[in-house]
Amino acid sequence: MATTTHSKPLVELEAATVRFCGDSGDGMQLAGTQLTNTSALAGNDIATFPDFPAEIRAPRGTKAGVSGFQIRFASTEIFTPGDQVDALVAMNPAALTTNLVDLVPGGILIVNKDAFDEKGMAQAGYKTNPLEDGSLDGYQLFPVEMTRLTRLAVEGLGLGQKESDRCRNFYAMGLTFWLYDRSLEPTQRYIEEKFGKMPAVAEANRRALTAGYNYGETTDAMASQFSVQKAELKPGLYRNITGNQAVAWGLVTASQRSGCELFYGSYPITPASDILHELVRHKNFGVRTFQAEDEIAAVTSAIGAAFGGGMGVTASSGPGIALKTEAIGLAVMTELPLLIINVQRGGPSTGLPTKTEQADLLQALFGRNGECPVPVVAARSPADCFDATIEAWRIATRHMTPVFLLTDGYIANGAEPWRVPDVDSLPQFIVKHPQGTENGDVFHPYARDEKLARPWALPGTPGLMHRIGGLEKQDITGNVNYEAANHEHMVNLRARKVALVANDIPPQEVDGAKSGKLLVISWGGTYGACATAVKEVHAAGGSVGHAHLRYLNPFPSNLGDIIRRFDRVLIPELNRGQLRMVIRAEFLVDAVGLNKIQGKPFAVREVTEKIEAMLK
Amino acid sequence: MSTETALPVLTPGDFASDQEVRWCPGCGDYSILAQMKKVLPTLGIAPEKTVFVSGIGCSSRFPYYMNTYGIHSIHGRAPAVASGLKVSRPDLSVWVITGDGDALSIGGNHLMHAIRRNLNLNIILFNNRIYGLTKGQYSPTSVLGQVTKSTPNGVIDNPLHPLSVAIGCEATFVARSIDVNIKHLSAMLKRAAEHVGTSFVEVYQNCNVFNDGAFEYATGRDTKADSTLELEHGKPLIFGKNRDKGIRLNGMQPEVVELGKGISEDDLLFHDEKATEPTLAYLLSRMSQPDFPEPIGVFRAIDAPRYEERLADQIAAAQKKGKGDLQTLFNSGETWTVE
Numbered sequence: 008m009a010t011t012t013h014s015k016p017l018v019e020l021e022a023a024t025v026r027f028c029g030d031s032g033d034g035m036q037l038a039g040t041q042l043t044n045t046s047a048l049a050g051n052d053i054a055t056f057p058d059f060p061a062e063i064r065a066p067r068g069t070k071a072g073v074s075g076f077q078i079r080f081a082s083t084e085i086f087t088p089g090d091q092v093d094a095l096v097a098m099n100p101a102a103l104t105t106n107l108v109d110l111v112p113g114g115i116l117i118v119n120k121d122a123f124d125e126k127g128m129a130q131a132g133y134k135t136n137p138l139e140d141g142s143l144d145g146y147q148l149f150p151v152e153m154t155r156l157t158r159l160a161v162e163g164l165g166l167g168q169k170e171s172d173r174c175r176n177f178y179a180m181g182l183t184f185w186l187y188d189r190s191l192e193p194t195q196r197y198i199e200e201k202f203g204k205m206p207a208v209a210e211a212n213r214r215a216l217t218a219g220y221n222y223g224e225t226t227d228a229m230a231s232q233f234s235v236q237k238a239e240l241k242p243g244l245y246r247n248i249t250g251n252q253a254v255a256w257g258l259v260t261a262s263q264r265s266g267c268e269l270f271y272g273s274y275p276i277t278p279a280s281d282i283l284h285e286l287v288r289h290k291n292f293g294v295r296t297f298q299a300e301d302e303i304a305a306v307t308s309a310i311g312a313a314f315g316g317g318m319g320v321t322a323s324s325g326p327g328i329a330l331k332t333e334a335i336g337l338a339v340m341t342e343l344p345l346l347i348i349n350v351q352r353g354g355p356s357t358g359l360p361t362k363t364e365q366a367d368l369l370q371a372l373f374g375r376n377g378e379c380p381v382p383v384v385a386a387r388s389p390a391d392c393f394d395a396t397i398e399a400w401r402i403a404t405r406h407m408t409p410v411f412l413l414t415d416g417y418i419a420n421g422a423e424p425w426r427v428p429d430v431d432s433l434p435q436f437i438v439k440h441p442q443g444t445e446n447g448d449v450f451h452p453y454a455r456d457e458k459l460a461r462p463w464a465l466p467g468t469p470g471l472m473h474r475i476g477g478l479e480k481q482d483i484t485g486n487v488n489y490e491a492a493n494h495e496h497m498v499n500l501r502a503r504k505v506a507l508v509a510n511d512i513p514p515q516e517v518d519g520a521k522s523g524k525l526l527v528i529s530w531g532g533t534y535g536a537c538a539t540a541v542k543e544v545h546a547a548g549g550s551v552g553h554a555h556l557r558y559l560n561p562f563p564s565n566l567g568d569i570i571r572r573f574d575r576v577l578i579p580e581l582n583r584g585q586l587r588m589v590i591r592a593e594f595l596v597d598a599v600g601l602n603k604i605q606g607k608p609f610a611v612r613e614v615t616e617k618i619e620a621m622l623k
Numbered sequence: 624m625s626t627e628t629a630l631p632v633l634t635p636g637d638f639a640s641d642q643e644v645r646w647c648p649g650c651g652d653y654s655i656l657a658q659m660k661k662v663l664p665t666l667g668i669a670p671e672k673t674v675f676v677s678g679i680g681c682s683s684r685f686p687y688y689m690n691t692y693g694i695h696s697i698h699g700r701a702p703a704v705a706s707g708l709k710v711s712r713p714d715l716s717v718w719v720i721t722g723d724g725d726a727l728s729i730g731g732n733h734l735m736h737a738i739r740r741n742l743n744l745n746i747i748l749f750n751n752r753i754y755g756l757t758k759g760q761y762s763p764t765s766v767l768g769q770v771t772k773s774t775p776n777g778v779i780d781n782p783l784h785p786l787s788v789a790i791g792c793e794a795t796f797v798a799r800s801i802d803v804n805i806k807h808l809s810a811m812l813k814r815a816a817e818h819v820g821t822s823f824v825e826v827y828q829n830c831n832v833f834n835d836g837a838f839e840y841a842t843g844r845d846t847k848a849d850s851t852l853e854l855e856h857g858k859p860l861i862f863g864k865n866r867d868k869g870i871r872l873n874g875m876q877p878e879v880v881e882l883g884k885g886i887s888e889d890d891l892l893f894h895d896e897k898a899t900e901p902t903l904a905y906l907l908s909r910m911s912q913p914d915f916p917e918p919i920g921v922f923r924a925i926d927a928p929r930y931e932e933r934l935a936d937q938i939a940a941a942q943k944k945g946k947g948d949l950q951t952l953f954n955s956g957e958t959w960t961v962e
Contacts, residue, residue: 245960293938466671472670476694
């Protein structure tokens, strides 16, 4: 709810992009999350981009320790958290110097003036005080004594200086909330829930929040407030959801809708761990989580669970997926359903653990020994992770195969509004297991149905005892077999089985132009930037269409036809051109890449500029 | 009226698969397979409720020869595969068949964690002190100085004692037997099956191709009585052809003593497999040739909670407040309505 009285003029905006940045201990992720939830509850469309360092606590005040959270809220439908920010809240000099580049000219710059002491400025590399030397004249600069004013606000509550300073993020939130005419209520509720058992801390945070808000309201520093109206979203009940949470809920849902009890084997790794943290809260759904001793045990325990009829799932990021490789081959050979989730991050090796990248596509497609095909599905946005997860498990059970689900750090940590589905409208695919034969027929574990899927016979079923393993199988009987012709036959059979998944997925859709000069093909978390860019250029009359791929193996069967309807193909990716390599090989098309490997998502303008250049 | 359906009387043949057994003629694995088939019908567990899980190595072919459910998985990972299976299907009787290389080298980590979780698994380690399937390289249990294909100048790694490792991992059941000592072996397999929790059994197994005679001291007619010692709960540690030797504690060190000459049975160390602390079991696991007879039998058998039961308890506790409902989950927490 907006406040009812405004002491200053209220300027209406279509959208606003705000970034909080500060030390990793300054509570910037919390500030961003609170503004996100408040804006979502106010009815805006939202997109977020949390960006934090790999170090848990880098030395205080250093550039390495800067943590940021960007949020865009709008009265129209949006797909990205914005290329540039309209308002930047910087808690210290290091945050200012590392983030200023993204602030629009003339943008609002709120800084904690108290942090600009000699030491702080030296750590950030400032020779003179930027708040005083005129270097920030191109922005609307608001230096606020946040440390001093927060301490004053919490005085008398018996808090030490360190504890008092910890409330500074609430002061910054309060001021930002005033600036964008946001209600304090959701954050006040949060404070009560989170700190209710520590009354002094709760009260201090409440006071800091209010003090920040009142600073905007009563001082002459800021001349006007901004407001962003509700977005015209499809009617329904909404909630805010991150990609990792959506994966976790998708897993619980897929388990319920398939009738397979969820077993989640995992080993902690950034940025996938939040899936585990979310799942452990849902034991009331019978969810079994297993924090394994390593990545290999995480996947092999899931394979064991799958043999027993469970919904075997493992998730990790690139380095962990590399360790699981041999076991994924075992799941291919034993033809058991298994879901492998890769929340991609910057690589190779340990790489950039907290930054996003799309460089594990070829790993998912080919990163195993032998001819070892696995279907690959990729989610395109935080909320889409929910549907993509259910779809991946559907494919796994219907086709008796391990399936890769690719997400990335950007959509895993990012949030957007999710229209809560009616459970009855979700796919239901109760898995059927063969029952024992009464007439004493010999059971053939590698006999196949029309999809070439083998029967999923469960231990405990009389008469169906069988042994599976990683050695080559004889067709139909599943017995160990080393014959030359059988091996070639089985390799081809497994490939054909995965190729047949193409008959079981929807045809590829194209947005914008259906034929013409340029087709943009994208996949995964770059959807927002690519969709927005194509929409803009197409609306301005450009002959450009957009095919965003959810299915990367096999491709939808109409993809070749779509490609041939366009003169040229552009494939933007956060890697050196992995999908491009596959598309070129598969369709013999001279696709062009737009490639960025900076641990950051695409800015819309980067894609727009490339499209426009190619249309010239 | 009884509602129980009587189990059909099972025989070893009911547990034999139709696959040709392909170990080398004379391999110790044949004996272990035969004893397993003898023991399983006595357990009252149907073949379809039994699962054998293995890794890679000669011993790991075992599941193919059993008419039960089975997974021949990948090198070293059998304990992890079995853990996932047991956690999601506590109703099944799950056996892990592994070797010294599979369990202690490439799969050491999984073995360690399966044991500490105390899942109700039966882990049988066929110890032949050599890599057989890859044709004769030394293993983590090969003895110092052993000449193998990969150690022409002798092994320089200190060997692991499998039972010491298991005890260090908080094992609740630890036993040792010998492939050709068939009565003892079947008794140990039965005890392992009956123990609720992770049972770890080391079986001395002769690889007659790449490490023939490695356990000659423990199996030879003339040597076995003096070089092995059969453990019995509550009984003194006595061994020798004439049962005239025993183990006595000297401070914290065991020593071999001769009975008579002023030393009676009461002076000897008495075995207690139920000791809460694993100290005695560990001490026994360290006794090795040529200084000591090597104990066979049950070293340790204590009752402790199982991982799968604790997890099931947590799930039951969560469900006490009501089973999960998807729509309730979706609608929970902060939401808003767009008209």
